[in-house]
Amino acid sequence: MCTREDTKKYIILPNKKDFNKFKAKGFNSFILPLEKYSIGFDVYFSISEIKDLSNKFNIYIMINKFLHKKELFEIENLFKNFNFSNIKGIFIEDLALTKLIPNEKIIIYQNHMINNYESINFFKSLGFENVVINNALTIEEIKEIRNKTTSKLFYFLISKNILMYSKRKLVSNYFENFNLEKTKEKYNIKEEVTKKEFIVKEENGSSTISNNVIFCANKFINELEKLDFLIINLTNINEEENIILENFNSDKLQSMINSDYYFLENEIKYKIGDIK
């Protein structure tokens, strides 16, 4: 079992509501996706569940959906009398929430969007000093960001990342179009040419596509531990869960599971002429 000190900067995004297992392994910090207002996860939590759990653990809330008129109205009511003091932080995608949540609790989580030190420092100047940095950064870029910011930096260390978020019913539409029977909400898909595998999931009229390969950055754990918080996202992870929890801070973990850390070592190109 790991010590509390080992797990201090690690936060679990759980794939089940059984917290005893995580607690037994020494983990004490959790991200709880708020039901109805988050997407792409295995389990969601109501406000009352979150309140209960916040008495036992370090609890962060995840709200990663874009809010349209109706959702914004609902969430304004939900938070009207909410006591934020017991919550460590709230991961937000929609910046409307900066108007509803105390600044110090906000964790800017614009999926894939935060890629440089200038934007992080700007958020800090606005009063938001907690930021999730993108997973498609090289380790050198991350080091430079660390050196040039004093914000609290969060990073998805181990995760089947959400790669796409759509307001379309990408599962139902397929089955309706081909007049086939839909038997579940989540399917594995494989790109025809590259054979890369993804997971498509539809929830409440919106959809996400996640990578079916685990992004695992542990090879660079010594550098990454200089960040403030490292997230272990167990969503869509079952078989490898125990190995991950046992070896979450090992620099050998990536070799124990089917994983990828391409972006950490390869600068990604965007002009066709730059692609060798």
Added chain:
Amino acid sequence: MRPEILAPAGSLEKLKWALNYGADAVYVGGKNYSLRANANNFTDEELKEAVSFAHSKNKKVYITVNMLFHNEDLKEIEKYLLFLEKINVDGLIVTDFGIISLIKKLNIKTPFIISTQESVTNYKTLEFYKSLGASRAVLARECSKEDIKEMKEKVDIELEVFIHGAMCTSYSGRCVLSNYVTKRDSNRGGCAQICRFNFEIEENEEKYAISSKDLNMIDYITDLISLNVESFKIEGRMKSIYYIATVVHAYKNIVDKIINNNLTDNDISYYKKVLERCANRENKAQFFEKEADVKDQYFTGREEVSNQDFLGIVLSFDEQTNEAVIEQRNYFQVGDKVDVFGPHTEVFSFEIKEIINEDGLPAQSAKHPREIIKIKVPNKVNVNDILRVSLLDKSDSL
């Protein structure tokens, strides 16, 4: 209030066509930092010329600086932002908070506009951007009429709404499939459009695809005008001059007719035909009145038909002989019915009675790309008017 028609321009030539065909403003990208990294885009000199050309016509140029910046990309950007301010561009379209930061640090006076990549869907988010000093926001294409109405009512900031063109399957900016499948960065202009690829899906034989049909808001222009949306945006910096001229011309005429209170069902019917044919993909209103559904999506990777409606461009016209010199763009022949339209030419149809080729000889057809021919036309036409396959039928009286 008359809304701005805002057109895409992937090159100086396209910019001139867009403005000449009635766009009030264009948005363009420089050689770096925009989300169409593989379009021609504009050199600094071309940007100067673009601004000068647009301003001479009392029109505007907005510059897309809307990619997501990595540390390395920040090195030269300050110089570029200062250059854009110096040449008097009318707005900077931005996504990255690092760029907003630099605009403020450098005290750049050029207004900045929040890109659709930030997916603004509600008034509180809009308030947030207004508090940063943004002059305008380009709304997410997923916004409904009710979303837009509330934003317009509650926040005093200009709104820009997409009315036509391709759209992402995802919320804009929230897709990195391209990064993972092709190692090309979608949020720095390298998107490989993985949503148009085919996938295998477990347990099922039919291929899985997720591509969105294009956006077409022709049925809701009256609503958008009544909502007081300031800018109507057309997507397509990679599109042809024919596409840009056609779409700009169609929407400009529709907006003018709504403002002048003389839009007819025939107009709508005609322009629908025009807009449906000028791209090679189907188009729909998507999220404005309802949630997008099965009819708003493609289910195989490519369901596009090539379009050869663009027949030619008028190079000159002789009022004595009614002869027009035409640069051919697609095959047509004697006996074909064609339409002519242009910035100052009302749409009309006629039958090609005779074609005179480059050697001055009668020809049965114009079959060589860009060959110069002469034809007789019944009405006056103007330089840079466009000939296309006729879509005007007897029921259309524009």
